[in-house]
Amino acid sequence: MKLTLNGADVEVEAHPMKRLLDVLREECQLTGTKEGCGEGECGACTVLVDGEPVCACLVPWAQVEGAEVTTIEGLGDAHPLQQAFMDEVGAQCGICTPGMILAAIALGPNPPLEKIKAGLTGNLCRCTGYEAIYRAIQSVRSASPRVASRASRRVTSDAHPPSGGYPARVTGQSSSGE
Amino acid sequence: MRTAIGELRLLRPKTWRDALGMLHDDPHLVPLAGCTDLYVALNFGTLTAGGSRFLDLWPLAPLRRITMTSDGLTIGALATYTDIIKSRHVRKALPMLVEAARQIGGPQIQNRGTIGGNIANASPAGDTLPVLAAADAIVILRSAAAERRVPFNKFYTGYRTTVRRPDELIVSVEIPPQRGTQWFRKVGTRAAQAISKIVIAGVRDDPPRIAIGSVAPTVVRVPRTEAALAAGSIDDAVKMLAEEIKPIDDVRSTADYRRTVTLNLLRRFWADTASA
Numbered sequence: 352m353k354l355t356l357n358g359a360d361v362e363v364e365a366h367p368m369k370r371l372l373d374v375l376r377e378e379c380q381l382t383g384t385k386e387g388c389g390e391g392e393c394g395a396c397t398v399l400v401d402g403e404p405v406c407a408c409l410v411p412w413a414q415v416e417g418a419e420v421t422t423i424e425g426l427g428d429a430h431p432l433q434q435a436f437m438d439e440v441g442a443q444c445g446i447c448t449p450g451m452i453l454a455a456i457a458l459g460p461n462p463p464l465e466k467i468k469a470g471l472t473g474n475l476c477r478c479t480g481y482e483a484i485y486r487a488i489q490s491v492r493s494a495s496p497r498v499a500s501r502a503s504r505r506v507t508s509d510a511h512p513p514s515g516g517y518p519a520r521v522t523g524q525s526s527s528g529e
Numbered sequence: 530m531r532t533a534i535g536e537l538r539l540l541r542p543k544t545w546r547d548a549l550g551m552l553h554d555d556p557h558l559v560p561l562a563g564c565t566d567l568y569v570a571l572n573f574g575t576l577t578a579g580g581s582r583f584l585d586l587w588p589l590a591p592l593r594r595i596t597m598t599s600d601g602l603t604i605g606a607l608a609t610y611t612d613i614i615k616s617r618h619v620r621k622a623l624p625m626l627v628e629a630a631r632q633i634g635g636p637q638i639q640n641r642g643t644i645g646g647n648i649a650n651a652s653p654a655g656d657t658l659p660v661l662a663a664a665d666a667i668v669i670l671r672s673a674a675a676e677r678r679v680p681f682n683k684f685y686t687g688y689r690t691t692v693r694r695p696d697e698l699i700v701s702v703e704i705p706p707q708r709g710t711q712w713f714r715k716v717g718t719r720a721a722q723a724i725s726k727i728v729i730a731g732v733r734d735d736p737p738r739i740a741i742g743s744v745a746p747t748v749v750r751v752p753r754t755e756a757a758l759a760a761g762s763i764d765d766a767v768k769m770l771a772e773e774i775k776p777i778d779d780v781r782s783t784a785d786y787r788r789t790v791t792l793n794l795l796r797r798f799w800a801d802t803a804s805a
Contacts, residue, residue: 366534366535366537367539367541367585368534368537368539368571368583369534370568370571389531389572390569390572390573391565391568391569391634391637391638392722394635394637397637400640403611403636403640404636404637404640405637405640405641406565406637406638406641408568408572409563409564409565409568409569409638409641410564410568410641411539411561411564411568411585413539413541413585414564414585414587414588416588454636454637457636469636470636471635472635472636472720472721472722473634473635473636473637473638473721473722474635475722
């Protein structure tokens with residue numbers, strides 16, 4: 352089955368009803384996407400499908416055919432939100448962090464605090480109390496809005512992938528030997 | 530323990546007519562779309578309770594449209610909660626549905642969960658269901674042979690059971706033009722990611738219409754309460770409502786709590802919509 356995974360066209364074979372979460376972690380060996388509750392409550396497994404956050408534990412593999420899927424690996428290590436989460440200690444145990452960052456990216460550039468709070472209602476964090484996470488997302492806005500804006504467009508635009516694609520370093524593996 | 534998926538089959542029709550043909554040939558097929566309920570069952574290991582062969586409706590874009598005419602609003606069964614929140618037609622014609630959609634899960638669930646799934650899943654706690662009941666919606670069912678229009682308030686036959694035949698799909702829901710002020714409240718454990726303890730929708734028309742979820746085996750309209758409101762007495766209406774609902778104790782709440790809060794919500798509805 353063909354799809355675009357972290358900017359690269361890939362072909363991956365898996366049972367059509369296997370959870371997107373399991374195909375990412377097992378077939379694609381992209382273990383940055385975490386399993387929390389396994390029932391759509393916690394958002395730890397959040398990935399972007401065509402720019403929209405979804406719980407990868409609730410998506411059958413067949414339903415991402417032809418779609419553009421972005422996982423935390425698709426950001427490389429250089430995304431300003433990743434640095435901001437480190438700087439503001441927005442991550443403690445780290446299980447919620449990949450999902451938090453992808454949900455935050457889906458909000459687009461410079462989201463106001465209320466939009467951040469609403470946009471992260473589907474992501475539970477049991478360590479930080481959320482304040483550090485909100486600070487991290489806001490700090491990207493205040494520190495370097497142009498970088499934030501560029502980075503946000505990079506992964507939320509499903510119609511126009513960036514020229515040169517995503518950082519090529521981490522795109523995972525597929526059964527087709529992509 | 531998660532459901533083993535090895536034996537499961539997923540059929541993937543290209544068009545909704547193909548889907549109806551597949552259902553005609555194999556009425557044991559279980560339709561799926563956003564999977565926000567169905568895959569919770571998969572994760573709990575109970576997915577095969579409904580069958581082991583599934584029909585993937587998710588890619589059938591024509592069933593996702595939201596349109597408005599002078600006859601009212603038509604919402605395709607595959608419209609997601611996000612589609613509903615963003616739709617200017619729904620915002621204009623049925624703002625209480627936008628309010629309900631906003632309070633379902635979080636963005637991840639709103640991006641996948643569909644209104645047709647909420648109807649078909651037939652949970653007494655489904656958040657869009659009181660809205661559809663209060664709005665006197667019509668459910669459009671299609672089989673390979675025919676179309677059937679069922680008033681939403683006759684769609685449920687009991688706890689988690691509906692009039693939908695196995696060879697039928699819910700293709701859309703129609704909402705007639707609404708007069709009066711619309712009102713919606715959901716009471717859960719927290720603001721997001723919560724299943725309702727009580728969910729209520731009301732339309733302050735003449736006569737007023739009230740529908741409530743999580744207080745009976747199905748979502749219910751409360752005709753005697755509505756009649757009392759139409760007569761102008763909120764105190765009589767509250768007494769009627771206490772008789773008309775049958776809440777239970779369960780994992781999410783108690784019958785006492787549900788009864789007390791539901792009666793308070795009726796007073797709130799009457800006060801909030803008074804000036805309109």
